[in-house]
Amino acid sequence: MGSKINKNQSKGVNSTSDNLSNEDTSKFEDGRKYHNVKNSTYFLPSDNEEANRLHLQHYILKNVWQSTFSAPVEHLLNQEGAKVLDAGTGAGSWLFEMATEYPKANFIGIDIAPIQSSHTKPSNVEIIKGNILERLPFDDNTFDYVFQRTLYVGIPENKWPSVINEFVRVLKPDGYLELSEADFKSSTMGPATTKVTDAILAMFREHGLDPNVCYKLQNYFEEHKQLHDVHCEKKEKLDSKNAEELRKLSTENYITAMMTLKPKLASMMEVSYDEYDDLIKKMGEELINLKSFNPQVRAYARKKL
Template structure:
C-alpha cells in the first residue's frame, strides 16, 4: 500500500456534531434500537441494554490488559494541549475514564451514532458524529494519539488499510496510533458453542467483516509506509474455571453479545428463537467447562 496520505481532506466530510438524539438517527427492529446509517455493516443494536454491555466490556478488557492503553504516550497525555481521538467511541466508557485521568488533554470521540451521554460529559471531551469509512472531518496532523478498539464488527474486510491510512493522515508526526482487536471466535469450544460460533463467523462473512483481523493488524501497520516502531502485543480473554470472577464476567459479556446479535444470527443458524435462547445457557456452561479462550491483539506505532 505504501504512503498514500492525502494532503487535504475532501470537501464531502461530516461536520462535528453534538450528540443530540433524534428519531431519524435510529431505526427500530423488534423493539431494539439500531443505527440508521446506510450501508454500515454493524449488526448489534445501540440501545441502553447494549450500551450497558459495552460498559461492562470496557472494564473487562481493562482488567485483562491491566491498562487502558499500550502505546508509550503517558508523558504526552500529561502535557497541556494534547489532542486524542477515540474512533468508534460507542458508549464512551474509555474516553470518559481517560478524560478523568488526564484532565489536561482534549479528547474527541467519533462514532456513527449520537449515543454518548452528554449530560455527564467531562469538560475536556467532545463528540463528533461521522463515519470512519469516509474522509475524517479533521485536518492533517491534528491528533497526538489515536485509539481504536473492536471495530472488526463494523469495518468491511478490505477497508482496513484505507482506514489505517486515514487515521495516519490526521495523526501528528511523532504521535501514536493504537488499535486493539479480538478474535470473536473462541478456541476450545464445546459442541453447542461450536455450532453457534460457526454461525457467528458466517454472519460476519456475509456482512464482509473479518474475524481474523487481529492477526493482520501488524502487517497493515507495516505496509502503511508512514508508521515506525510497530509493536504487537497479544493477550487472551479466558473463560475457564481457573479465571474465577473474571472468567464469569467474560462469559456473561459473550452471552449478552450473542443475545443482542440474535436477529442477525437467526438468519444464519435457522433455529427457533426459543432454541436459540436455550443454547445460550448451554454455551455459557461450555465456555467454562471446555476452558475456552479468545485471542486479543494490541498494535501500536509512531508516525514518522
C-alpha cells in the same frame, strides 16, 4: 466548567456536534435501536442496553490487559492541549475514563451512532457523529494519539487499509496510533459454542467482515509507509488474579450479545427461539467449564516525522 471544548482546543476539527441529539437517524428492529447508515456493516444496536454491555466489556478488557492502553503516550497525555481521537467510541467507556484521568488533554470521540450519557461527559470530551469508513472530518496532523478498539464488526475487510490511512493522515508526526481487536473465536470450544461461532462466521462473510483482523493489525502497520516503531501485544490466556470473575463476566457479556443477535442468528441456523435459548445456555456452560478465552491483540505504531 462548560461541556464544549474551546476554539483553541477544537482547532483542526471541521465538524462538531456536542451532544448528538442532532438529527437522530436511528431505526428500530425487534424492539432495539440501530444506526441507519447505509454503507455500514455494523449490525449491533445503539441503545442504553448496548451501552451497558459496552461498559461491562470495557471493565473486562481493562482487567484482562491490566491497563487501559499500550502505546507509550503517558507523556503526551499529560501535556496541556494534547489531542486524542477515539474512533468508534460507542458508549464512551474508554473515552470518558481517559479524559478524567488526563484532564490536560482534549478527547474527541467519533461514532456513527453515539450512545454516551451527556450527564457523565467530562468537560474535555467532544463527541462527533461521523463515519470512519469515509474521510474523517479533521485536518491533517491534528491528533497526538488515535485509538480504536473493537471495530471488527464495523470495518469490512477491504476497508482496513483506507481506514488506517485516514488515522495516519490525521495523526501528528511522532503521534501514536493504537488499534485493539479480539479473536472472536474462543480458545477452546464445545459443540454449542462451535455451532454459534459458525453462524457468526457466516454473518461476517455475508457482511464482508474479517474475523481474523486482530492478527493482521501488525502487518497493516508495517506495510504503511508513514508508520514505524511497530509493536504488537497479545493476550492469549487469562492470567490475572481475578481470572474466574473475568471469565464469568465475559461469558455474561457474550451471552448478552448473542441474545441481541437472536432474531438474525436463529433464522440463519433455522432453529426456533426456544432452541436458540437452549443453545446459548449450553454455550455459556461450555465457556465456563472449558475455561475458554478470546485472544486479544493491541498493536501500536508511530507516525514518521
